[in-house]
């Protein structure tokens with residue numbers, strides 16, 4: 768049986784993580800996400816974990832070779848016919864090319880979201896310490912800055928200002944354009960409209976994946 772290997776690419780606030788999780792819960796896909804791999808490696812006690820901790824502590828860009836090595840190790844722990852979804856990886860052309868040497872990618876799903884929507888989804892986030900989430904634009908609390916459920920003060924992340932989010936989006940677009948072109952050239956790119964409900968986006972993805980599995 769041929770395995771299905773998907774790549775989800777989308778900006779912050781595109782909901783790609785949520786969509787990857789839906790696919791995992793519904794179809795048993797294994798989600799591979801670089802942040803998770805890095806945190807898991809950092810918690811170990813190996814020469815590589817030391818390197819990872821240093822990079823994470825400094826907030827440096829993770830070298831392509833290291834990301835690929837982490838993915839190679841992760842793939843080795845999965846059955847060879849396991850269906851996989853890469854959540855937000857690759858992030859650069861170099862990573863995309865390296866990934867092709869490790870695994871045969873079936874389809875790349877680009878979750879497209881207009882920049883303004885992305886900015887509102889991220890910069891509007893308000894979090895309650897007990898896990899109740901709000902959004903200034905979409906799901907405002909009844910009383911400003913206070914959780915409806917437990918009246919705890921809501922927290923807004925400092926680096927989630929509209930300006931900062933826009934800046935991160937520009938950086939994202941710069942590198943991602945090349946990655947998308949690369950997959951378009953391979954005839955694997957599929958773009959879905961991410962400016963819709965979680966359910967509607969999931970349906971769009973499902974339609975495409977149904978064809979494959």
Ligand SMILES: [Zn+2]
Pocket residue numbers: 895896897898899914915916917918919
């Ligand atoms: Zn709360």
